[in-house]
């Protein structure tokens with residue numbers, strides 16, 4: 068069941084560690100991955116991966132969530148922000164009559180291969196499925212070369228990609244969304260698009276062996292280093308909500324690669340995610356400061372389990388419709404629930420004055 072995505076990420080891993088990546092680095096002065104050797108080594112150890120002399124050896128990602136119902140209610144209209152901390156500003160790039168939710172096995176921040184971090188979410192869709200603008204904005208990238216910032220570079224792992232600079236910002240910063248691996252795009256540079264406008268079609272260009280759309284949220288710059296977890300930005304289905312949390316060790320430091328298991332009291336359905344680290348291209352939300360997110364949870368009561376130091380800790384939370392429910396986990400002290408207590412940020416998606424930026 069993992070094979071398509073698995074091999075897609077294997078291929079990406081190979082690309083990023085092969086001569087191709089070196090060639091690409093020669094093509095572009097922009098560093099591709101910001102993890103230095105020490106960080107990569109740390110990632111490897113923290114992820115529990117076995118160091119191996121074979122450069123392309125890998126460890127299978129753990130079994131993901133149980134298969135879940137393909138049905139989703141219609142999405143809330145955007146923008147949705149029921150609390151002052153939320154920013155569900157984006158519709159989904161795939162129509163609601165298709166699978167339009169992120170694959171639970173390949174979430175943001177996951178390290179599926181040593182040193183390769185997933186900077187977006189993947190939505191499975193068939194080849195040729197229309198890809199739609201997630202919100203109004205201006206097309207600022209079309210075609211090959213997004214990753215390397217080299218227009219026309221056909222070995223670019225994003226394949227044929229489109230970037231949109233949105234008409235509104237967040238916290239006075241520009242917002243961008245990225246759509247990658249298209250079979251083709253009809254978008255043109257500087258074109259203005261509205262939510263739902265078709266900007267391209269699902270394909271498997273770039274570092275993938277199966278059709279899907281890779282979707283990213285970036286701010287304040289359209290840079291690989293400025294990604295945020297799209298599950299905190301994509302509007303949920305009506306009546307559904309999102310769980311976000313911060314998983315720390317006993318010393319209060321970020322604890323990555325820890326399995327968070329969430330079980331619905333009503334249906335017993337289990338949802339899994341792993342906490343992520345920060346640094347490199349992975350950034351926590353300015354308000355939530357999270358390192359794990361599970362979107363698309365029907366409203367209701369859930370039990371959260373985390374195993375730490377061989378002890379199972381658990382708590383109960385209520386997922387509220389259209390909102391983020393938040394928890395903090397701190398090692399053997401276990402859980403606290405409730406929103407982060409530091410001051411809230413302005414949240415209204417104000418239109419920013421249009422300031423043309425040099426196009427690549």
Ligand SMILES: [Zn+2]
Nearest residue numbers: 187188189281
């Ligand atoms: Zn992806």
